[in-house]
Amino acid sequence: MLGFIAMAVIAGMLVGLSRQINGRLALSTSAMESSFWNHIVGLVFITAVALMTGGLFAGDPWAAPWWAWLGGPIGVIFIAAGSWLIPRIGAARTAMLIIAGQMVSGVVLDLVMGAPGSGIARAAGVALIFAGLWIARTDENA
């Protein structure tokens, strides 16, 4: 169990590491170029691992709805945004604001899709997040 906990925590750390490395690349190139390298290097890496383990085309991926294929271009903007932000506002603020946006939009998406869940918990969570955003926003050192 401890091993799985470590895996989940390390996965989160790697998100930060990836953003830090891409941000460093953007300092020498540009945010969009760092996003390009992130994608092509990731593509080569995943292809290599998938060739070793096999099963890349398992299942019936062609049955997925058309919009499920659109994650790539969105990811390009997401990675470029992270690379642009991290030297400007720092790693912690970048992570914190992205998490806030992810959580609030996740609640909105769940409401739109009618996903089951506690309304009170969602409202309390969003309220705490907005309080945190407000405190970050009124920081004179921002």
Add this chain to the structure above:
Amino acid sequence: MPGAPSSSWISFLAAFGAGGLLTLMILFNGTLAMHGSLFFSSWVPHLTGTFAALGLLLVLRPPRAASVRPPLWAYLGGVSGAVTVMLTSAAMNTALALSGTIALGLAGQVLFSLFADMRGFLGLPQRNPTRRDFISILLIMAGSLIIIFYGGVT
């Protein structure tokens, strides 16, 4: 807020908006993973993303920030991102479940970013988080944990 650069508002909104993009990405890639393999659901967005980024580079032609070549390791961010997908998928099929995996991942991300800021890790600007930063992080993490464990976000 006198003296505050107006660009900080743009950064603030951009980062919050990027979080919204992340939700869409997870929805799209997750839907792909329900039909195909997990590798496929990460391979396809990397493939289409490579072409999308190439197209945007050709159209926008952003200027290079420095004439000095970046160190070679600076090109390896994509490896770290790809390993994240593999670790996350392995962890969420255990007793941790999706909620626990997300919560621990957020904790890892926040701790790493605080450390990275304080050390100026990998050549990015060094900065010390303020007391308000810590309060803000605690509030956002508390809100996130409530949503993850009690709000039904998947």
